[in-house]
Amino acid sequence: MIPSLPPTSASGTLAPQTVSSVRLLLEGGKALLDASTLPARLPPLMLGEQVEAQVVDSKNNGQQLSVLIKNSLFNLDVPQGMTISGNTLSLKVATLAPTLSFALQEQATEAAQDGSVEVQLSPASKYLTGMLQTSKPSLPATDVSLNAASQPPATTAQQLKSNVSQSGLFYESHLKEWLDGRHPLSQVQQEPQSRLLSKLNDEMASSASANAGSHALSPRTVAPELANLVQRQLDIVENQQLQLNGYAWPGQPMQMQIQQEHTNERTGSLGADEVGVWSTSLSLNLPALGGLSARVRLVGQSVQVSFVAEEDEASGLIQQYASQLQSGMEAAGLTLANLAVKNGTVSQD
Numbered sequence: 001m002i003p004s005l006p007p008t009s010a011s012g013t014l015a016p017q018t019v020s021s022v023r024l025l026l027e028g029g030k031a032l033l034d035a036s037t038l039p040a041r042l043p044p045l046m047l048g049e050q051v052e053a054q055v056v057d058s059k060n061n062g063q064q065l066s067v068l069i070k071n072s073l074f075n076l077d078v079p080q081g082m083t084i085s086g087n088t089l090s091l092k093v094a095t096l097a098p099t100l101s102f103a104l105q106e107q108a109t110e111a112a113q114d115g116s117v118e119v120q121l122s123p124a125s126k127y128l129t130g131m132l133q134t135s136k137p138s139l140p141a142t143d144v145s146l147n148a149a150s151q152p153p154a155t156t157a158q159q160l161k162s163n164v165s166q167s168g169l170f171y172e173s174h175l176k177e178w179l180d181g182r183h184p185l186s187q188v189q190q191e192p193q194s195r196l197l198s199k200l201n202d203e204m205a206s207s208a209s210a211n212a213g214s215h216a217l218s219p220r221t222v223a224p225e226l227a228n229l230v231q232r233q234l235d236i237v238e239n240q241q242l243q244l245n246g247y248a249w250p251g252q253p254m255q256m257q258i259q260q261e262h263t264n265e266r267t268g269s270l271g272a273d274e275v276g277v278w279s280t281s282l283s284l285n286l287p288a289l290g291g292l293s294a295r296v297r298l299v300g301q302s303v304q305v306s307f308v309a310e311e312d313e314a315s316g317l318i319q320q321y322a323s324q325l326q327s328g329m330e331a332a333g334l335t336l337a338n339l340a341v342k343n344g345t346v347s348q349d
Contacts, residue, residue: 166190254282303337
């Protein structure tokens, strides 16, 4: 039997005294935590999905929590009279619209015995939370600038590699490689984090006499560029994709996406060696040939290429010069295993 709807106010909304009972009814007696602040880029969430939330900050006597869900920062409102314990929470997506809310699942037995556990936050957690909360939303893509029209392909490839390597998105990995003697310190110092931290150290040193004894970095003093880099790094960790926006040459915008695929493909005569699989997608809107997208999939030394062209003339030219493409790849030590060309609509999102 379907229960009747609770009474509504004159404005057509649920009366305040009935809201909590309805929400508890919908979630089987569990109070819901509403998301009061959403990240700039919302991760994929499904109704009823079980997620883990890492508590990074607690405010207003525990009535508002900052948590990381799928490497994205959310602010959750805790209902009055409800006590949250532990640093890691098990949540279930209860509603997606009009408000994103989560149901708190059963907590650990030892936490329930004494009622609550004080959440201990490390300085690093507070520092990272402050950066993400004070930063402005930014595009998840990295801006690059190339000049493929006036330089050889090898030079363009090296320039693209340099732009990505020195973007700051892999700064921590490069620090580890430097400690292992596999990455030059001069290149690490060219990345944005090194330059920004050097600038912050200079500013702190210059103001040390006016603020004696206070040398801790505050989120408010962190450059917005550094906070945006952290957001982009978290986005790459979550989606396993590197997105690039920029210009292939002056006046020609492009969008590129690079990702490593996780497959069971193997190489060798006995099929014993796993091979890394990388794929790159490139979208262009050419003045004379219209929209064109290409997907290049690298499996060991074999290359699979697929084109989608909006104009028949563009697809005809690709097929006409397919032999030159194959020869160019052979010169680079690669094998063109497959070439597919079709007509369609090219997305420029």
